[in-house]
């Protein structure tokens with residue numbers, strides 16, 4: 001086997017170009033529109049999953065009908081390719097659900113244009129349900145401005161900005177309910193998509209992106225957290241064995257998606273530091289991405305870096321001069337829009353990118369050279385390859401090297417024991433697929 005020289009020397013990361021179209025899309029994310037959406041959501045008083053469903057002005061029924069109308073209106077805009085999406089079901093009694101209740105997940109789908117990849121999709125969610133101090137109290141005011149009015153507002157905003165795009169694969173923008181009661185809406189959505197044969201290649205739960213002032217006294221409007229599982233929740237026994245052989249605890253597909261969002265997001269948004277959190281969520285807490293992880297989909301959470309617990313899951317009140325409650329005034333929409341722009345850039349790039357390698361096999365154990373063999377995708381847009389590499393004590397990729405489209409990569413004098421590898425495809429415009437971690441040893 002002859003070693004193949006990389007196309008460019010490009011030892012450093014971020015050799016990828018910036019797409020002016022994506023820059024333009026990201027700039028269109030409008031904090032004022034997000035603020036107007038959250039103000040409207042707050043006006044429904046409470047959006048508790050078990051709250052009033054018939055009133056035109058108060059409760060979850062009014063909120064979901066309004067949201068469905070907004071998504072439908074976006075789909076009717078001239079030139080929009082969006083289709084309204086609805087996932088309605090009756091949730092039977094469950095913990096935190098004392099009686100059967102109708103739940104609506106509402107949103108829009110931007111269909112993909114590549115017929116060979118018609119079943120692939122990116123899914124984004126924000127949860128529009130809210131709660132007060134007592135999770136069972138469906139009557140008390142629960143404005144839920146940050147949690148998760150902010151994520152819900154981003155769903156509408158991303159759907160609006162991307163509505164005319166023609167990505168290769170579909171993008172779902174969904175406002176889900178039942179999160180606070182036990183991820184009921186997202187669980188139904190994930191199971192439904194799986195049953196329909198939709199292959200979710202990347203999912204992100206956007207849950208709380210508006211607090212730039214934390215309970216810890218820190219004011220920080222440039223940082224946010226990406227939570228992802230390293231070991232897939234739905235890992236099979238053969239996958240477990242391979243992971244143990246390869247040491248792949250830090251390279252589940254969700255983790256690769258988190259790295260992708262960080263890399264692309266920070267490329268397009270100035271003054272942004274996305275923290276690659278090596279855990280699936282905050283300690284003993286979760287969000288809608290976990291429902292997708294459970295079904296075997298790569299799912300992560302985007303959330304502010306500094307939470308303020310006086311403003312989370314709290315009835316509106318003042319005690320000894322200390323104000324509690326998740327109100328509009330505490331949401332920093334410039335910050336929320338900044339995070340939204342980063343996610344938009346990552347989604348726009350991935351949705352338009354070519355199909356990734358179907359499989360990557362790693363060889364070279366007890367050898368001074370690394371051998372990688374690839375099953376290349378049929379996708380003719382996969383013009384070249386990008387080999388990502390980091391030393392095995394690293395967290396983020398340290399090198400990205402471009403290669404021509406070929407089925408084998410040989411790295412002389414690179415002992416595979418000391419490095420981690422993944423391979424992406426890239427099109428002529430520089431749009432990259434998700435990097436694929438070796439799925440076989442040889």
Ligand SMILES: [Zn+2]
Pocket residue numbers: 127147148179207208287
């Ligand atoms: Zn939440």
